[in-house]
């Protein structure tokens with residue numbers, strides 16, 4: 001075999017590598033590709049939205065009550081990824097286009113832990129790119145724990161001597177499945193499987209990643225020098241030591257916009273675009289605010305924990321049902337008050353929510369309720 005095959009995201013996929021695409025019918029491939037390109041177009045349209053920063057009346061944030069009451073709005077972002085399953089390759093494992101943040105990763109961790117702890121990787125196969133090939137370094141090791149740090153999954157190997165670290169990027173997912181064939185092979189699955197580990201119980205652990213923003217790495221335990229985001233990460237939001245004082249100290253060290261800081265993972269672990277928008281909205285803090293005093297930091301710490309906790313519950317449900325997909329996709333959409341609702345009325349004051357591109361991602365906020 002050899003030559004090129006057009007891949008999911010319009011990139012040529014080598015067919016002579018260790019991770020070969022399966023022989024999808026041609027019409028299947030082109031349908032998948034069209035869908036992805038269409039989604040990419042919608043992302044581009046979202047990203048190009050720009051509204052100059054407005055200067056609404058000043059008022060304090062309004063906290064958790066609204067968060068709970070406001071959970072009635074459809075998550076638009078998920079909607080346009082959440083098309084009915086006309087595309088069989090997209091059924092089954094993974095997300096419905098839900099970009100993984102802490103709640104999604106935590107859900108996967110909870111699912112994987114009982115399936116993997118105590119299992120030994122007896123063989124493996126990986127896509128040859130530097131992003132995924134290090135997966136094979138875990139072959140021969142026994143999984144002794146499955147942890148999460150921010151948006152990273154960490155599989156402790158051999159009683160903590162080494163760690164297999166996985167970042168899901170945009171579309172990555174881990175799942176366990178019955179072993180295929182005598183030797184594990186990415187090609188035994190579909191074209192987007194990047195790594196497979198054969199376990200001593202006859203199952204395979206599979207890492208699948210359509211867009212290839214994910215990463216796999218095996219490191220000496222705790223040695224994150226080559227993974228700066230992990231090395232410099234702030235406290236876990238559910239750590240009892242995390243509070244407004246800690247957040248305030250972390251934020252005070254930089255003059256960058258508060259949202260930029262949150263996305264860097266340094267003030268607190270695990271907050272991505274969705275939950276940053278939600279937490280800032282509920283705390284009444286503008287995403288471009290550069291000074292967050294102690295009182296506002298106290299409120300923000302509270303709302304960060306609240307939105308992530310709700311996300312673990314709601315996002316978890318979404319993921320679990322998707323893994324078991326029976327074609328019932330609408331039931332577990334969870335609902336957000338700010339993220340993805342640009343142009344819609346603010347749940348607190350009715351002003352149309354604004355969007356603005358910050359750090360190449362769309363931020364949604366209320367110019368009336370959120371103070372710079």
Ligand SMILES: [Zn+2]
Nearest residue numbers: 346349366369
């Ligand atoms: Zn408002």
